[in-house]
Amino acid sequence: MDAIDVIRAKRDGAELTPAQIDWAVAAYTRGEVAEEQMSALAMAILLNGMSRAEVSRWTQAMIDSGERMEWSALDRPTTDKHSTGGVGDKITLPLAPAVAACGAAVPQLSGRGLGHTGGTLDKLESIPGWRASLSTAEMLAVLRGTGAVVCAAGGGLAPADRKLYALRDVTGTVESIPLIASSIMSKKIAEGTGALVLDVKVGSGAFMKTAGDARELAETMVAIGADHGVRTVALLTAMDRPLGNAVGNAVEVAESVEVLAGGGPADVVELTVALGREMLAAAGMEGAKDPADALRDGSAMDVWNRMIAAQGGDPRAPLPVAREAHELTAPSSGVLTRLDAFGVGVAAWRLGAGRARKEDPVSFGAGIVCHAKPGDKVVAGQPLLSLYADDVARFPRALEALEGAVEIAEDGAADLPPLIIDRVS
Template structure:
């Protein structure tokens, strides 16, 4: 095989053969294919696309570049969820123990935040003692004990994806749907779960800004999961406004615990319950306890406490708090007609809740508490949000990000996406 032949095939709009795909993924992982050659191929894929067969075989080749996890030793069925990310998207935290409380086993491999979107591991690491890095044996132990585990993916899981992901980030090829879908699904299929629910976010705070693009991505990923033998379903959900009222690591943990205690914001509860039901149904476990009941009777909270404790965390420990706060108040009386997810996420990032580079630290206490949601009536001078940061110097840049991110007008001007926009199956 020759890298140039593979590049030219896709450059000219032709299909890559199975042999070409297997060779180029393996050769790139081993360093035989250079970064500049894979960059050219990624750009050709962005411009010319891939067929369903090509994407499926590309995904399988990336899975074969590393190890595949096996949960067949568990005394029950596994089911997992993946979100494409957004602002205030803490759903994984209450969702994993909730599904465990209803009889599922949830092996959840999660990531860290980058830019304006938060990372599940960053949120959980705000809990004193909690560990994100677990061996396969430790993961199995936590699953047996708590029914759910949330941790970092090991180095051996789809290493080809890790290498290609970094390359796409610096070559303008991040938006290629075949590469996005295969990146996500190679890791999720290698994770070994029997069923998978995808939460594909839509709106300003999401990677996919339009419903059409989100539907294309969701359909592609559902097909990949189905072709790999994983029962897969996708929901398109709103990210034109933040999810819940808390944006930031420890703030979102606190809100997640409120949900597990039977409270919490209505949208977070609704989406958590809907996704839990989808996960249980996909795994064939929807005949048991209903998630709504598990939130009310305390069993979901019990599963959360077991999960956190099993990973070294103290579920009763006080969470970090930022040293400084600032109030943002309504400039006029009326209705909050818009609260832009991207603007709020960018502000939280500038307050210290996120990172610019993967190696940067985060401030666990930094973030934003929202006191009003789109559609709420507000009075001039009323608190709209509270900014949390460790240094007052961060407030000016956060306020700049919020400039134009919210608007006050009349009730008829509120125009929001439905929380759940669509459901997609193969």
């Protein structure tokens, strides 16, 4: 087979054959297809799209490039959640223990933050001693002992995707929905879970800015799951404002612990419970304990403490605290009508909570705590946001990111979409 023939076929709008897809992905992974040739193919896919059959086969080819995990040794069904990323999205932290407390096994491979969106592993690594890298045997041991594990994906899982993702990042092809969907689903299917719930974010702080694009991505991923025998459902959820009150690493862990203790912000609790119920239903466990009860009765907190300890962390150790703080106050009285998720996310990133490159370190104590959310009444001079950083020199650029992110109206109400916008199955 020849790379140029495959590129020309997709360039001219043809549907790639299974043999062409299998060869192109495998040859690129082996280094036999040049970077510039795969760049051309990715651009042709972005411009001309892919059919359901093509996306499904492309996903399978990426799965086949590496190992596939399996959890048949467990005595309970497996189920997992994937979020497309947002600002303040700490849902995995209370969700995995809550679902495990209801009887399912949750093997979750998570990632690190990049740019304005946070990463689950960065948040958890703010807990003293906790480690993200586990072998498959260690993952199985943690799952058997606690019911949930959250860790980094090993290098053997869908290596074709890792190579292609880096290429898309520098060739203007990140936005291709077939390539986004196959990237996410190849890793999740290779992870070996029996059921999957997708949290597809919509809004300024999300990758998908419109409900239409988010729905197309959700439908594509749900179809891939169905084609590969993984029961998959998706929720479209709002990311026009931060999720919860805390944005950062340690501050989000602290908020997650509040949720696990039966409190915490209402939106974080609502989404945790909704996703948990979907995960249990997808795993065929409709009659299981309700995740809301697991949060209320302390059983989710028990799983959290065991899970963190099993990965070397001390769940009772003090969390890192930034050395410096700055308060942004309300410029006038009225109703907070807008708190832009993207602006808050960029500000937290500039404070040190995120990274510009994958190899950059993060500050575990840096971040933002919101004291008011859209719809709340505020009084001039009251604290709206508390900013935390290890270096005061970071505050000016963070404040620049917040210019225009806050709007207060003398009267009226915030025009907000519901937290859960739609469901795709």
